[in-house]
Amino acid sequence: MKKILNTKWFTLITYLLLLSAILLVGFIFLQNNKTLKNVITSFFEVAENRTFDYRQSIKILHKQPIPNKDIVVIAIDDASLEFLWDKYGEWPIPRSVYADMVKYIEKDKPQEIIFDLLFIKPIRSEKTSDKAFADTLNSFNNTYVGMNFDNVSYDVRLPANLPDRLKVDLSNSSSINIRKKYTFLNCRTILPELLEGNVHVGMTNIIRNSDGIVRQIAPLVVYKDSYYPYLAFQAGSDYLTGEDTKLYKLSFNKNLNVNNEISIPLNKNGEAILNWYGVSGTHTMYPMYKLIKDMENISENNKINFKDKIVFIGTTATALHDTKSVPIQEGVYPGVEVHATFFNNMLDNNFIKQTGAASNVVLYLFITALVIAIVMYSTSTVFAVLSTVLFSLAYLLVSYYAMEMFNLWIPVVIPVVLITIIFALTFIAKYLIKSRDFEYQYKLATIDGLTELYNHRYFQDTLRNQIEISRRYGQPFSLIIIDIDYFKKFNDTYGHQAGDAVLRQVAQTLKKNSRTTDYVCRYGGEEMSIILPNTSTEEALFNASRINKAVAEKEFHINANETSKVTISLGVSTFPDNAETPQALIEFADKCLYYAKEHGRNQVGKMD
Numbered sequence: 001m002k003k004i005l006n007t008k009w010f011t012l013i014t015y016l017l018l019l020s021a022i023l024l025v026g027f028i029f030l031q032n033n034k035t036l037k038n039v040i041t042s043f044f045e046v047a048e049n050r051t052f053d054y055r056q057s058i059k060i061l062h063k064q065p066i067p068n069k070d071i072v073v074i075a076i077d078d079a080s081l082e083f084l085w086d087k088y089g090e091w092p093i094p095r096s097v098y099a100d101m102v103k104y105i106e107k108d109k110p111q112e113i114i115f116d117l118l119f120i121k122p123i124r125s126e127k128t129s130d131k132a133f134a135d136t137l138n139s140f141n142n143t144y145v146g147m148n149f150d151n152v153s154y155d156v157r158l159p160a161n162l163p164d165r166l167k168v169d170l171s172n173s174s175s176i177n178i179r180k181k182y183t184f185l186n187c188r189t190i191l192p193e194l195l196e197g198n199v200h201v202g203m204t205n206i207i208r209n210s211d212g213i214v215r216q217i218a219p220l221v222v223y224k225d226s227y228y229p230y231l232a233f234q235a236g237s238d239y240l241t242g243e244d245t246k247l248y249k250l251s252f253n254k255n256l257n258v259n260n261e262i263s264i265p266l267n268k269n270g271e272a273i274l275n276w277y278g279v280s281g282t283h284t285m286y287p288m289y290k291l292i293k294d295m296e297n298i299s300e301n302n303k304i305n306f307k308d309k310i311v312f313i314g315t316t317a318t319a320l321h322d323t324k325s326v327p328i329q330e331g332v333y334p335g336v337e338v339h340a341t342f343f344n345n346m347l348d349n350n351f352i353k354q355t356g357a358a359s360n361v362v363l364y365l366f367i368t369a370l371v372i373a374i375v376m377y378s379t380s381t382v383f384a385v386l387s388t389v390l391f392s393l394a395y396l397l398v399s400y401y402a403m404e405m406f407n408l409w410i411p412v413v414i415p416v417v418l419i420t421i422i423f424a425l426t427f428i429a430k431y432l433i434k435s436r437d438f439e440y441q442y443k444l445a446t447i448d449g450l451t452e453l454y455n456h457r458y459f460q461d462t463l464r465n466q467i468e469i470s471r472r473y474g475q476p477f478s479l480i481i482i483d484i485d486y487f488k489k490f491n492d493t494y495g496h497q498a499g500d501a502v503l504r505q506v507a508q509t510l511k512k513n514s515r516t517t518d519y520v521c522r523y524g525g526e527e528m529s530i531i532l533p534n535t536s537t538e539e540a541l542f543n544a545s546r547i548n549k550a551v552a553e554k555e556f557h558i559n560a561n562e563t564s565k566v567t568i569s570l571g572v573s574t575f576p577d578n579a580e581t582p583q584a585l586i587e588f589a590d591k592c593l594y595y596a597k598e599h600g601r602n603q604v605g606k607m608d
Contacts, residue, residue, distance in 0.1 A: 116314030134193030202231030478540030
């Protein structure tokens with residue numbers, strides 16, 4: 001039994017090593033075939049992202065996250081856009097209107113006012129308006145405006161040099177990893193009075209995944225080898241630390257740490273994965289037309305109080321085309337609410353953490369080991385299948401609750417694929433191991449351990465079966481009984497170990513000189529037998545003579561330095577010519593064998 005177990009685990013380890021070798025070869029092949037690698041990587045990435053979307057959607061349906069009530073979005077929605085067109089006769093509206101809004105909101109002493117609007121060029125007819133707007137924003141230390149980087153050709157727009165005050169110092173960072181897609185070659189500058197003034201400027205770049213969905217945002221981007229903050233990251237960091245961006249002490253490794261107070265988990269590409277709060281409009285939305293009516297004291301509703309609020313100002317109107325697809329159901333967010341979601345995640349310390357490569361490897365090894373254990377120790381195929389399916393479902397539940405309870409994104413697609421592959425391969429390995437066990441048990445039951453010939457029991461069973469076959473098809477078969485001459489004397493002279501060696505060598509000589517369809521057996525002691533299917537007496541006698549000659553001519557090794565000659569005596573019987581029962585066939589062959597021994601041995605005995 002111990003030998004069987006050792007064989008089982010040896011076979012399993014062999015298959016696992018073979019699997020590892022195949023995976024290694026596949027990995028090397030993919031490294032050298034970038035097109036195929038990109039296709040496979042893209043497939044798994046898109047599929048994994050979809051599982052993230054499902055988990056986020058289910059989480060929101062199951063347990064609606066509560067957004068921070070201090071975040072207010074002044075929305076230029078469809079109604080506000082129509083109101084502004086009617087009131088000002090144009091879009092964009094004069095910037096002095098925004099200046100009046102800021103003054104009005106600042107009366108309530110908000111925490112921050114954040115514009116998700118690009119004030120990119122002076123308007124000639126509105127120079128006074130532009131100056132009033134810039135002066136107003138620069139007069140407060142809690143105002144923020146956005147700017148965009150892009151990769152527009154230099155022939156269209158030359159890359160501008162930005163003021164040093166906009167940059168983030170990462171000289172103390174131990175590791176910086178920003179994906180190439182967040183490195184930009186050009187920018188769309190905003191009003192010079194804003195760039196050079198006191199207003200805070202952050203980047204509003206939002207880059208979608210390959211399937212067009214926004215799941216993560218880079219807190220920092222690169223332009224001309226310098227680092228610039230994302231608008232909501234800068235505003236959130238200022239709010240939480242109470243300090244200006246240029247005073248930040250950042251460390252950028254697996255987390256983006258700000259002044260040792262804020263820690264934002266980042267994925268391998270330097271992105272923060274957003275945790276969503278619900279469908280669009282989850283945050284407190286206040287239409288801009290209502291704000292303007294409040295300012296003009298013509299509002300019919302209660303005015304909103306902005307005290308201690310974080311105020312975002314941006315477009316939500318579909319006509320202005322600033323909408324983003326997001327992971328949750330019916331997930332279309334205006335850009336301003338994406339920024340608000342990032343800010344909200346900072347306030348709640350609610351970003352999604354994604355497991356790293358090392359953690360995933362440990363997870364995959366655990367899954368592999370568990371699936372192997374399930375399959376190997378299952379008592380039936382049905383139990384193994386059900387157990388593996390239940391484990392897969394349990395893993396999916398764990399992946400969901402890990403995100404809901406711990407904001408942890410553990411992979412789903414690769415583990416499910418891995419479970420399927422490992423189950424199939426382990427099941428095949430188990431089948432092959434069982435086959436080997438069956439063969440081993442069958443060999444123990446049918447093969448003589450010393451000579452490696454079929455044993456006496458197998459001989460008797462085969463003899464009976466052969467009689468039935470010959471009767472059914474009317475074909476003869478023959479039996480040869482063999483005895484080694486003077487074997488007792490040989491044992492007495494050379495010892496039993498030498499005798500065993502000769503027995504093994506004679507047995508191999510018999511097998512070598514028999515047909516593949518013949519059954520060579522150990523009958524008992526030094527006696528052996530050969531059952532020859534579909535063989536007449538003449539053919540059996542010819543084969544017996546050939547075997548006798550082969551043994552007589554062979555040198556047999558009795559030890560490392562000594563050889564000896566050995567002869568055999570043989571007797572032949574044929575069904576149905578000589579007998580029609582197993583016992584009668586054996587008796588007739590024995591009589592022929594004794595005849596050979598009585599007439600000088602080393603020959604085939606025949607009965608007249």
